[in-house]
Amino acid sequence: xxxxxxxxxxxxxxxxxxxxxxxxxxxxxxxxxxxxxxxxxxxxxxxxxxxxxxxxxxxxxxxxxxxxxxxxxxxxxxxxxxxxxxxxxxxxxxxxxxxxxxxxxxxxxxxxxxxxxxxxxxxxxxxxxxxxxxxxxxxxxxxxxxxxxxxx
Numbered sequence: 001x002x003x004x005x006x007x008x009x010x011x012x013x014x015x016x017x018x019x020x021x022x023x024x025x026x027x028x029x030x031x032x033x034x035x036x037x038x039x040x041x042x043x044x045x046x047x048x049x050x051x052x053x054x055x056x057x058x059x060x061x062x063x064x065x066x067x068x069x070x071x072x073x074x075x076x077x078x079x080x081x082x083x084x085x086x087x088x089x090x091x092x093x094x095x096x097x098x099x100x101x102x103x104x105x106x107x108x109x110x111x112x113x114x115x116x117x118x119x120x121x122x123x124x125x126x127x128x129x130x131x132x133x134x135x136x137x138x139x140x141x142x143x144x145x146x147x148x149x150x151x152x
Contacts, residue, residue: 001059001063002108003031003063003064003065003108004057004059004066005031005032005066005107006033006034006050006089007032007033007068007100008035008046008079009036009070009095010036010071010074010075011037013036013070013095014035014036017100021101025101028104028107031104032104033053033057035050037079043075046075046076050079051083051086054083054087061086061087062088064110065084065089065090065111066089066090066103066107067080067090068092069093070093070095072094077093080093088111089111092118092122096122096126097125099118099119099121099125102117102122102125103118103121105117
């Protein structure tokens with residue numbers, strides 16, 4: 001059985017991540033759900049919307065679900081913790097696009113294995129990239145103390 005993935009994040013991140021993922025994995029639309037949490041919504045209302053979304057999906061509330069949220073300790077994560085306590089689900093906070101793409105790729109694996117894949121995908125997707133020489137860029141005055149040692 002395929003594990004479905006629920007993105008439960010601050011608005012509009014869940015929808016944006018879903019759209020990016022569907023650009024790469026167009027066939028995964030049924031397994032990838034998104035729930036954006038507006039800043040003014042009460043946590044109870046978000047929980048109700050999440051349960052309704054999952055209940056309406058393939059497999060209902062009994063389907064194994066990986067819930068990915070953006071920020072540990074924030075409202076979407078707190079709601080997701082309550083949600084996963086009621087379902088056959090696991091929760092990972094700190095979602096990024098590499099994590100999501102890895103999760104979609106391995107969604108046919110058992111839920112616990114998928115959690116491990118998601119964590120590895122998320123951490124391996126974050127890296128410092130060495131800058132190359134400037135190409136086709138006009139020179140602008142720099143306000144950095146050391147313009148060749150800049151980290152973002």
